[in-house]
Every structure is written in structure tokens, then in C-alpha cells.
Amino acid sequence: MTWTQLLPNLIKGAEVTALIAVASTLLGAVFAFAAGIARVSGGRLLSAIALTYIEIFRGTSLLVQLFWLYYALPLIGISFDPIATGIFGLALNIGAYGAEVVRGALVSVSEQQREAAKALNFSGAHTMIHIVLPQAVIEMMPSFCNLAIQNLKDTALVSFISIADLSFHAQSLRNLTLQSVPIYTLTLLIYFAMALVIAAAMRWLENKLRRGAAFPKGAAS
Amino acid sequence: MNPIIRFSNVTKRFGALTVLRDFDFEVKQGEKVTLIGPSGSGKSTVLRILMTLEPFQEGTLTLAGMPYHEPDGHGPFKAREKHLRQIRSHVGMVFQSFNLFPHMTVLRNVIEAPVRVLGLSRNEAECRAVDLLNMVGLADKKDHYPSQLSGGQQQRVAIARALAMRPRVLLFDEPTSALDPQLVGEVLGVIRSLAHEHDLTMLLVTHEMRFAREVSDRVCFFDKGQIVEQGEPERIFSSPEQPRTREFLASVLG
Numbered sequence: 273m274t275w276t277q278l279l280p281n282l283i284k285g286a287e288v289t290a291l292i293a294v295a296s297t298l299l300g301a302v303f304a305f306a307a308g309i310a311r312v313s314g315g316r317l318l319s320a321i322a323l324t325y326i327e328i329f330r331g332t333s334l335l336v337q338l339f340w341l342y343y344a345l346p347l348i349g350i351s352f353d354p355i356a357t358g359i360f361g362l363a364l365n366i367g368a369y370g371a372e373v374v375r376g377a378l379v380s381v382s383e384q385q386r387e388a389a390k391a392l393n394f395s396g397a398h399t400m401i402h403i404v405l406p407q408a409v410i411e412m413m414p415s416f417c418n419l420a421i422q423n424l425k426d427t428a429l430v431s432f433i434s435i436a437d438l439s440f441h442a443q444s445l446r447n448l449t450l451q452s453v454p455i456y457t458l459t460l461l462i463y464f465a466m467a468l469v470i471a472a473a474m475r476w477l478e479n480k481l482r483r484g485a486a487f488p489k490g491a492a493s
Numbered sequence: 494m495n496p497i498i499r500f501s502n503v504t505k506r507f508g509a510l511t512v513l514r515d516f517d518f519e520v521k522q523g524e525k526v527t528l529i530g531p532s533g534s535g536k537s538t539v540l541r542i543l544m545t546l547e548p549f550q551e552g553t554l555t556l557a558g559m560p561y562h563e564p565d566g567h568g569p570f571k572a573r574e575k576h577l578r579q580i581r582s583h584v585g586m587v588f589q590s591f592n593l594f595p596h597m598t599v600l601r602n603v604i605e606a607p608v609r610v611l612g613l614s615r616n617e618a619e620c621r622a623v624d625l626l627n628m629v630g631l632a633d634k635k636d637h638y639p640s641q642l643s644g645g646q647q648q649r650v651a652i653a654r655a656l657a658m659r660p661r662v663l664l665f666d667e668p669t670s671a672l673d674p675q676l677v678g679e680v681l682g683v684i685r686s687l688a689h690e691h692d693l694t695m696l697l698v699t700h701e702m703r704f705a706r707e708v709s710d711r712v713c714f715f716d717k718g719q720i721v722e723q724g725e726p727e728r729i730f731s732s733p734e735q736p737r738t739r740e741f742l743a744s745v746l747g
Contacts, residue, residue, distance in 0.1 A: 388592035391544050392606035392658060393581040396574070402605070406596045 285441030296362035303367025308374025329368035358430035377408035417474035503552035527705040530715030585660030593639040625653040645676030
């Protein structure tokens, strides 16, 4: 097969990879904000639950987590289709790392901002949502960009739970044709292109947030 | 008339360090009181306790008759948020470092709390905000962001923001200490005009002695967590009785 004959198969896999990467990043962001906010201002119980979640998913292998969700969970009566399992597993994982990013950024907003909010009699929830979070989100963006790209690359592991993603298609094409060089070169290039798209999208988002907030780097005092 | 602020036997400790010891202090409604003294003498702590930014360990404090601790006998540091918010609704504070919200325009900074906390309509809040910004001379900057303003302008916005909540007591914690010397005057000018507001009670911590003399009804000299001497500004500045007051004034007035 020529390169142009290989490409359509790989593109088909890349579409699945893109779907899983985007969906798990978005769901992961929800987990990250929930756990990160709970760590900073959730009270003792919520903070302990969030910490347990973070430590478990940071401290165990993603591949084993996926195997557990895919093979073990159905045995105790809960099963999803493979794609949903892949998205959920990756999201839990990226969410655990993201939670620490959220926590760090929330803590970095100066105490004086919280005091000013208190002096204006804002509630705790209002202070978090309208004063602290908008300032912290901008600080989170560079780390979120790293995590999103890391997550894209981690999606390759879902091929082990029978999802026909980019890596899965590359592997089956190689088994069929034994043309390792063109297949894996193309696969790398496709992952790289998707990573560039994510980086560009995250940079766009960061700039938009920064402009919306209208305070240039370092000028927040 | 009952005092609007009454500290009685208040003790405030930071760990092993006692910042206020058996502190008694009363302020009448509408009174303008300046707290002066060396740094670390506890002046700012008095304001921070009043703003509920710091708990205290012993004694009682009331604002307009409301105790800072709840009537059912909880200690002051157990006071519940709801009760504290009721107290906070009467008090405003202007900070040394302005603490404007950097992600909001000047106008948003001023209307945010009236809209979200007091429940004013956006139109009404904006009308009031523009009036207040006019008063501090910054209505033309309403669409600017704090990072685009000078320190003096930021502090004037911070004063407008505090006033927008219509506090009965306004606290100024070294409002000009973070400013370049040429910007001090514009902020003092705004505070001076507020000093004519008959009903507004003002507590001011400052190192601007000439200003303190000019705007205060009463000056209190603090040292080591206690008021060493207090009285009308003319008397404190021209004939202080206590040696420590004399020493301090000699050191700052040169």
C-alpha cells in the first residue's frame, strides 16, 4: 500500500482519538474544578474526599485504571460501552492532575482580594465565583494546555480496551502490511498535528480570557 | 447617645504575641477618629477586627449595639457567617494597597457589591456609582481597568467602591502609605470631603500627621496595644501629656 492508501484508515482512527481527547479533556476539566475547589474551600469532609480521589488517580497506572473500568467494573454490575469507558477513565485521570493545578491557582490569588471581597460583604460562594476564579483561571491555562496535550497522547492507551482509535488502526495496518515505517511516521505526524491544534486552541482561549480580564501578564496587583 | 463602636476588655493575640490587651475604646456615631502610633502598635488590628478580618480572643465588641459574638453565648471566634455578614453590612474599609478587582472595570468594581449583595438593579447601581465616581473625580475613567490607573486614582475608586455599600462606619487603613508622594494629596482631598459627612463614622489609621490634625475630632496615640493618650487633635499635637506621645511626635514631625 502507498502512503495515500494508508491515510484514510489512519484518519478514521484519528477521528475517534479526537473525539475521545476532546470529550475526556472537557469532562476532566469538570472533575478538576470540582476537586480543586473542594480542596481549597470545601470544608474538611469534601476536601478529604477530593484528596482521596486525586491521590488514587495520580498514584495508579492509567492503563490499569482503564482495564479496571473496562474488565472489572462490569463484573460488579456496572458497564458502559468502550468509548464511554475510555472517556471516563481518561477524564478521571486528567481531572486528578488538573485539580492540583486548580488548587494552586486558587491559592495564588492574593489574600487581599478575598479581604476586599469580605469588606464588601460578598458571600463565600460569590467571592469564589466572581472574584477568585476569574483571576485564577488565567493562571491555570498554561498548565491546562500541558495536561490537554498529555491527555491526547494518553488516549493511545484506549486501543487496549478494544477502541479503534488512531493507535489501534496503526497497529492493525502494520499487522496487515508490515509497512512499519510509513504507518508509524504518519501516525506520529497525525498526533503531532492534533497536539498543535490543541496548543493553538488553548493559547487562543488564554488570550481571550486575558483580554476579557484586561490585565496584562504580571500587572494584577 | 450610645456609642456606635464599643470595645470593652478586648484582647487579641497572634499566637504568643498579644497585640491588644484589655482594650477599651468607644466611638460615637459621626465621629472622625484618627489612630496614630508606631508600626506594630495594634492600630491596624483595631480596624481589621472591626471589619471581621481578624477574630479576637477575649472581651466584647459591639457595633450599633450588635455584639460581634452571637447572643447565645458562642465565643467571638465561633460567630457564624450569617451574623458576621449582618455586622459587615454596616462597615466598609479602604485598604493600604487599594485591592481593586483587577479583572473588572472601574464601574464594575463599584457596582458589583451593590448589585450582588444589596440586590440593587443594575441601572440604579450604575447611577449611584457614577455619582460616587464624580465625587472622587473619576467618572471619565469608569470603563478603564485598575491596571490603567495611577495608585492615587485606584485608591479613589476604592473609596467610591466602599461608599457604594452605604456603610455607617468607614475604616481607612493607611490609605496613602502605598502612594508616591505626589499622589497623596488627591486621596487626602477625597477623604477630607468625606469628613464633612455628618453621619458617617470614620476611623483612620495614618502617618499623615498634618492631615490627622485637620480632619479628626479625636486623635488616639497607640503604643504596645493600648491607647496611651487621646484627645482633640490641637491638644495632642501641641501639648501632649505623655512622654511616649511626645517622643513619637518628635520622631515623626522631625
